[in-house]
Amino acid sequence: xxxxxxxxxxxxxxxxxxxxxxxxxxxxxxxxxxxxxxxxxxxxxxxxxxxxxxxxxxxxxxxxxxxxxxxxxxxxxxxxxxxxxxxxxxxxxxxxxxxxxxxxxxxxxxxxxxxxxxxxxxxxxxxxxxxxxxxxxxxxxxxxxxxxxxxxxxxxxxxxxxxxxxxxxxx
Amino acid sequence: xxxxxxxxxxxxxxxxxxxxxxxxxxxxxxxxxxxxxxxxxxxxxxxxxxxxxxxxxxxxxxxxxxxxxxxxxxxxxxxxxxxxxxxxxxxxxxxxxxxxxxxxxxxxxxxxxxxxxxxxxxxxxxxxxxxxxxxxxxxxxxxxxxxxxxxxxxxxxxxxxxxxxxxxxxxxxxxxxxxxxxxxxxxxxxxxxxxxxxxxxxxxxxxxxxxxxxxxxxxxxxxxxxxxxxxxxxxxxxxxxxxxxxxxxxxxxxxxxxxxxxxxxxxxxxxxxxxxxxxxxxxxxxxxxxxxxxxxxxxxxxxxxxxxxxxxxxxxxxxxxxxxxxxxxxxxxxxxxxxxxxxxxxxxxxxxxxxxxxxxxxxxxxxxxxxxxxxxxxxxxxxxxxxxxxxxxxxxxxxxxxxxxxxxxxxxxxxxxxxxxxxxxxxxxxxxxxxxxxxxxxxxxxxxxxxxxxxxxxxxxxxxxxxxxxxxxxxxxxxxxxxxxxxxxxxxxxxxxxxxxxxxxxxxxxxxxxxxxxxxxxxxxx
Numbered sequence: 140x141x142x143x144x145x146x147x148x149x150x151x152x153x154x155x156x157x158x159x160x161x162x163x164x165x166x167x168x169x170x171x172x173x174x175x176x177x178x179x180x181x182x183x184x185x186x187x188x189x190x191x192x193x194x195x196x197x198x199x200x201x202x203x204x205x206x207x208x209x210x211x212x213x214x215x216x217x218x219x220x221x222x223x224x225x226x227x228x229x230x231x232x233x234x235x236x237x238x239x240x241x242x243x244x245x246x247x248x249x250x251x252x253x254x255x256x257x258x259x260x261x262x263x264x265x266x267x268x269x270x271x272x273x274x275x276x277x278x279x280x281x282x283x284x285x286x287x288x289x290x291x292x293x294x295x296x297x298x299x300x301x302x303x304x305x306x307x308x309x310x
Numbered sequence: 311x312x313x314x315x316x317x318x319x320x321x322x323x324x325x326x327x328x329x330x331x332x333x334x335x336x337x338x339x340x341x342x343x344x345x346x347x348x349x350x351x352x353x354x355x356x357x358x359x360x361x362x363x364x365x366x367x368x369x370x371x372x373x374x375x376x377x378x379x380x381x382x383x384x385x386x387x388x389x390x391x392x393x394x395x396x397x398x399x400x401x402x403x404x405x406x407x408x409x410x411x412x413x414x415x416x417x418x419x420x421x422x423x424x425x426x427x428x429x430x431x432x433x434x435x436x437x438x439x440x441x442x443x444x445x446x447x448x449x450x451x452x453x454x455x456x457x458x459x460x461x462x463x464x465x466x467x468x469x470x471x472x473x474x475x476x477x478x479x480x481x482x483x484x485x486x487x488x489x490x491x492x493x494x495x496x497x498x499x500x501x502x503x504x505x506x507x508x509x510x511x512x513x514x515x516x517x518x519x520x521x522x523x524x525x526x527x528x529x530x531x532x533x534x535x536x537x538x539x540x541x542x543x544x545x546x547x548x549x550x551x552x553x554x555x556x557x558x559x560x561x562x563x564x565x566x567x568x569x570x571x572x573x574x575x576x577x578x579x580x581x582x583x584x585x586x587x588x589x590x591x592x593x594x595x596x597x598x599x600x601x602x603x604x605x606x607x608x609x610x611x612x613x614x615x616x617x618x619x620x621x622x623x624x625x626x627x628x629x630x631x632x633x634x635x636x637x638x639x640x641x642x643x644x645x646x647x648x649x650x651x652x653x654x655x656x657x658x659x660x661x662x663x664x665x666x667x668x669x670x671x672x673x674x675x676x677x678x679x680x681x682x683x684x685x686x687x688x689x690x691x692x693x694x695x696x697x698x699x700x701x702x703x704x705x706x707x708x709x710x711x712x713x714x715x716x717x718x719x720x721x722x723x724x725x726x727x728x729x730x731x732x733x734x735x736x737x738x739x740x741x742x743x744x745x746x747x748x749x750x751x752x753x754x755x756x757x758x759x760x761x762x763x764x765x766x767x768x769x770x771x772x773x774x775x776x777x778x779x780x781x782x783x784x785x786x787x788x789x790x791x792x793x794x795x796x797x798x799x800x801x802x803x804x805x806x807x808x809x810x811x812x813x814x815x816x817x818x819x820x821x822x823x824x825x826x827x828x829x830x831x832x833x834x835x836x
Contacts, residue, residue, distance in 0.1 A: 186494040190519040193832045194544025194625045197588075199494045201614070204607040218492035233835075234460065235441040235518045236497055239489050265537045269457050270450050271522025290544065292624060 160206055166297045171212040173304035178224065181213040182304075185223035185247070189240045190272055191230030195257035195290035199227065207293050214300070220246040229290075231259040231272040232279055244280050252283045254303070256296070261285040313708060316392030317341055323360065327352065337560035337770035339392035339709065340384075344374070347402045358410045362387050362394070363687045365773075365803075366782045367417035369425050370794045371453050373397070373786075379425050383407075384771065384782065388687070389702070391709050393771055406432035413690040413803060424451030424524075439520045439835075442471040450525050457525050477503035477511050485817060489518045496831035500820075507816040512809045519835035527795040532558055532632060532765055535785070535792050540627050542797055543833030545588075547623075548574075548581040549776035550783070550797070551630040556711060557785035558632035559763070560770040567758040570634035571713050572750050576644065577626050578712075578774075579743040584613040585777035586736045586743075587658075589828045593733055594665055596822040597674040602665040609658060616647055634760030641754055648751040655744050662737050675730035679811040679823030683727060689810075690803045693779020695827055698735045699727035705775035717746055729826040765790040776800055778830060799833035 174182045186199050202209040203216070217223050220243045232240055244253070255276040258264040262275020276282050286299040320341060321330040328349060334342045345353065366384035373380040376399050383396040398404065406429035408415040418429045419438035426449040440448065449455065477484070482505050489497035499515040527538045539554035540547050552574060559566060566574075591606035614624040620639050621629040629636050665671050683699045685691060696703055704721035706714040722738035724731040769786035779800030786793040804827055811823050 187490060188494075188496045188519070190521055190835075191496075191832065192541045192544040193496055193830060194547075194627075196494050196496065197545060198624075201611060204611050205604050206608060206611045216494060230519065231521065233519050233521055234443050235520050236489065237443065239497065239518070243490055264541070265534065266521045266523065266526065266541060268459065269522040269526045270455075270460050271520050271525075272459075274459065289623075289627065290625070292618075 160294075163207060163294055163297065166294070166301055167207075167209065167212040170214070170297060170301045170304060173301060173308055174213045177304055177307045181215060182225065183215055183217045183223045184225045184227055185217055185220045185243070186227045186229065187240060187243050189228055189230045189236040189260070189276070190233035190266070191257055191259045191290075195229035195259070198290045198293060198296065199229070199256070202293055202296065207297075209297070220244070221248065223247050223251070225252045225254060226280075227254045227256050228260050228276045228280070229256050231262065231264065231266050231274060232276055233272050234270075237273055237279060240276075241279060252303070253280050254284045254286060254299075255282045256286045257290045258287055261287050263287065264289070313389065313391045313710070315339075316387060316390040316394065319387065319390055320394060336395070337563075337768050338557075338772060340395050340771035341392060342395045342397060344397045344399075347398070347404070350396065350398055351405065353396070354407050354410050357385055357394075360387070361687065363690050364407070364411035364413045364417075365393070365690050365780070366784070366796070366798050367414055367421070368784070368796045368798075369421045369427060369451065370786065370796075371425075372793075376401075379427055381421065381427075382784070384784075386773075389708055393709075393773065395771065400427055403430050404428075405430045408432060408434070412688045413806075416802065416806065423449070425449050426452070436472060439517050441517065441520075450522060455525075457522070457528070472515065474501045474513050474515075475503075475511060479505070481505050482510065498831050502812075502817055502820070504817055508814050509812045509817060509820070512812050512820075514805060514809060516805060516831060517835045519832055521836065523836045524795060524797070527792045529791050529793075531791060532787070535795055536631060538795065539783075539797070542836065543799060543801070543830040544625050544627075545585055546581070546776045546778065546781070546799065546830065546833060548577045548626040548630060549774050549781060550799075551627075552578060552712075553772045553774040553781060553783040553797075554785065554795075555630055555632040556774070557770045557772045557783050558765075558787070560772070561768040561785065561787050562632070562763045562766045564633055564761055564763040566634040567755075567761060569638075569755045569757050570759045572754055573635055573639050573644075573759065574630055575713050575750050576639075576647075576747050577621065577630065579747045580613065580617060580620065581626055582743045582777045583740060583747075584610050584617065585828075586740050587613060589825065590662070590733065590736055590740075592825040592828070593675075593729065593822065594671065596825050597671050599665060599668060599671050602661055602668075602671075605661045606658075609654060609661075612650075612654070616650065619643055620647070631760070633763045634758070636760070638759045644751045644754055648748055651744050651747060655741070658740060672730070674819075674822065675733055676726075676728060678729040678815060678819050679826060681727045681807050681811045683725075685807065685810055689806050691779075691807045692800045692803055693775070693777075694732055694735050694739070695779065695804050695807055697721055697723050698731035700725040705773050705780045709773045711772070711774060713750070717749060719746065729822060732826040769794075778828065778833075779804060781833075797836060799830060801829040801831075801833045805829055805834060 260276045324330040362385040365386045379400045381398045385394040423439045485502040488499040497518040501513045503511040539550040542550045587610035591603045594603035618624045681699045772783045782798040784796040
């Protein structure tokens, strides 16, 4: 009983939590405003790996760690393409994944956007040009935004998303 | 721990059937032995009986004056330093050795895809790297194939063409997952057969991310090879670039300066730290203990920021290079890192203690996903997975490289083989890594951080302990260019362990078991 009451009335302190990241927060809240203006409420992203070295996915996952906690800005990663506004593709499209990438895109409702994230997905990495990959994502999907980097860091990702939302807002 | 040298052992083991003087030493501690088919056929069972494990098998053309395809079988005997490489020409039929060394199964399928070499009596002839989107009789690793983009694949459905094992009977059902998963994760296909809740059979199909890295390396210079090593698996960049650089250094008979070796060790252990932190956090997420998971993820983010300060990359990319390092790390930063890690240790230990005091965590961890220790040598299971199943192996100690021979530490070994054992082994390794970094940081040498090197002809085998376990790199340089670069990461072997670890557990435990092994798809698919 005492615990329950403490839970309700005592201030909640989280001493272990990191200080956060002021630059990132600034961008994040700006992004939140833009998302609100363009999409009404929130932005749903489906992430898809088509042949990266996995560092890009790790950075996407990091966006949800306590330092960044990107869901505060009205942005969430969803499990199904049917729930998604944006498809973020990481990795050069491998021959073995080409069909799955196409199917994921087709399963999304329109209007939809595609972001190529990382040098592999942008078609500018060393893995392009061989038999194993078709090249960048733009080889098989209409790409709206490219975020280069090997891999792009969280702050670069959110900066790019903010830019995209602003350009959509102007349209 | 004193490690006996494999060569001394081999000279006794091989005679009188095979003259041990035929053993030729490579650039590192690799011993090469050319065998004809009768000798090889007699030797393999003997090797298996004596506890040798097959840790690598790959093909190459034009090796040692034989223009056709040669196969290199790499064997390691646990707790002996060095590797035995058996060279087999394919001028006569090659028999599959998968029945003697089950780890050969994947390797043989891979060679069949790459070179079109058929193995007699192979029990699994399905394609591995090359899915059905590739044309028939397409073998990209043969020299005559000039690497170039292929046209768009036709709309082939894998389903019909790749025969998964059929499990039938009353109440048996199949669950297929992937290649596209629900989270932000790499692609792969899992086919579960279950009856009620327990898993009866799991078959994993990988290689969706096959990018053709080995072919891309052919004919390129040393710098490009480094980029390939870096692309193998993003969060193993330090281990893979180290192994590659080390192979080049062995071939060119160059020793990096002591300062470079010390800083490399710090980078390699930082990689182990941030990798383990993610796994420990992921395991807590999968048993619904997000408070602990978030705390560990915060620590991991801090480590990744340190990576950036040390190397310029959160993934430790672009710093290790043949001859040393591409940039120096000032002593001031290293000292600051040491100060941070002392604080880190307290915060880390506190979180682990809290997590292991939760009955809900312990209940899910214990007796889940057991890897039987009888599987370890046949499947060549490596790294944390092996140490948590009772194997006293760690490449840093068995095949000491860099400065590891000078540092004293014991690999943590637990016998249970379950998720809990893997959790605890990881915790213990984090503590070991902290110790290694602090020791090295406190006696950092001054001086150069890179020495120049000129490409030489030759080949070298390098084994390193990445955070996921042992990785094998074999590099052959000719006329300043890469003739063949073969990488086999720890994940490649450990994937096969999952198929056994899940048996009898329920499907909802699969994500936890998977996370406790943390395997890289990119590092497997290449």
